[in-house]
Amino acid sequence: MKKNLTQILIAFFLLLEPANLLAQTDDYRDKSSIDEAFKLELEALGFENGEYPKTKSNYGYQVTDNFIHIPTASALAPDGSIQKGHVPNIASQNEAIHASSLACAAAINLLKDAANGDLSRIRKVANIRYRTLTVPEYFNYVPTSNACSEMMVRVLGNSAGTHTRHAEGLATSDDNQTFQIELMAYLK
Amino acid sequence: MMKKLISIALIVFISSCAKQEVMETEDTIGARLEIELTRLGFKDGMPELPPVFGPYLPFLTVDKEIYITASAAFTPEGTWITGLVTNETDPKHVLYAAELSVIQAINRVRLAAGGDLNNVAKLHHVNVMTTAPNDYPHTEMIAQATSDMIIRILGTEIGQHSRGIIRSTSLPINMTHETEIRAALK
Numbered sequence: 001m002k003k004n005l006t007q008i009l010i011a012f013f014l015l016l017e018p019a020n021l022l023a024q025t026d027d028y029r030d031k032s033s034i035d036e037a038f039k040l041e042l043e044a045l046g047f048e049n050g051e052y053p054k055t056k057s058n059y060g061y062q063v064t065d066n067f068i069h070i071p072t073a074s075a076l077a078p079d080g081s082i083q084k085g086h087v088p089n090i091a092s093q094n095e096a097i098h099a100s101s102l103a104c105a106a107a108i109n110l111l112k113d114a115a116n117g118d119l120s121r122i123r124k125v126a127n128i129r130y131r132t133l134t135v136p137e138y139f140n141y142v143p144t145s146n147a148c149s150e151m152m153v154r155v156l157g158n159s160a161g162t163h164t165r166h167a168e169g170l171a172t173s174d175d176n177q178t179f180q181i182e183l184m185a186y187l188k
Numbered sequence: 189m190m191k192k193l194i195s196i197a198l199i200v201f202i203s204s205c206a207k208q209e210v211m212e213t214e215d216t217i218g219a220r221l222e223i224e225l226t227r228l229g230f231k232d233g234m235p236e237l238p239p240v241f242g243p244y245l246p247f248l249t250v251d252k253e254i255y256i257t258a259s260a261a262f263t264p265e266g267t268w269i270t271g272l273v274t275n276e277t278d279p280k281h282v283l284y285a286a287e288l289s290v291i292q293a294i295n296r297v298r299l300a301a302g303g304d305l306n307n308v309a310k311l312h313h314v315n316v317m318t319t320a321p322n323d324y325p326h327t328e329m330i331a332q333a334t335s336d337m338i339i340r341i342l343g344t345e346i347g348q349h350s351r352g353i354i355r356s357t358s359l360p361i362n363m364t365h366e367t368e369i370r371a372a373l374k
Contacts, residue, residue, distance in 0.1 A: 026319075031325070044306070054362055060344065123314075124248070126248065126250050126253070126255045128244075129256045133214050134357045134358060134360075135357060136272055136357045136358050138318070138357070138358055139358050139359070139360065139361060139362040141359070141360035142241045142242060142360055143361070144342075145242060146241075146242040149242050149244050149245050150242075151244045153243050162243065162244065162245050162248070162249055163244055163245065163248070163255075164244060164245055164246070164247060164255040164256055164257040165244045165258075166257065166258035166315075166317075166366070166368055167359070167360050168259075168354060168356040168359070169315060169356045169357030169358045169359065170356075170357065171355075171357050183249065184251050184255075186251075
């Protein structure tokens, strides 16, 4: 009786394990499919050959064990400019949304660097802080934040790309930049 | 024989005391939370999570780290507390918004911890986010009330935290106040 029970339990776990593996790999993306997705985003944003430029305009990252902290990713455009000014008085809503996409691309590029060039090594984007230079009368943060939240999922997939987030309005920012991102993520 | 019986009785007594202590601790977090919920008008206990506004998660865990999306003030009637804080805003109104946002934040932490706050080992950090102008005289009091409420619910050992106060020009959907918590699971 005991032997039978043990066999049933073993069979149960053997059946469960492949199901778990399937669940884990359901949204699995390898390096080349993530690179391809990122390239498409960069092309859509106007980056030549879908490649992010070698630049010192962003502020780097810190890796501690498997934890990645990107303190600031700026909205660097393909021509090297960065959107400046308060939303909506100087920068329009659409410009803020575009800046969000550009800052997101910068953040993903920094994640790639932090993962030694292999975005499939990113286990999870844990949190994104969206910082927009705004006037108090402006409340329309959701479309601006969503531009990056959606890109993160498009590139990294649901498992690694979905995240918690926070959007805040800045009264001032360094160099008067309209939009910046702070990001926390984990390596596999 | 007698000596053995006394030893067994002693072991049973000690273990039952320990069990009782654990149960009291579990009850205490639940009971304290219930007191706060009742005080704020949530008659049916912890409210459902309100919907999110995009492709993001209200909470997540990575290993033992808990992350939550910043939580705004959701009333027992199912509405958000909105509007900028000005120097004329009654501090009681801001305090109420802050306490409701703590309930939302604690709820997200609870769900991240498998529905049981007893699974939380420690709060790391709390961000208190206000739309108050920079000369609003009650910001520190609001932040302190936030910290006090968290500790009332979770106790000092688990609930004590580092804290930041962020003055945002405005918040998404014109929210008045938000709370963000970073915590760790046991």
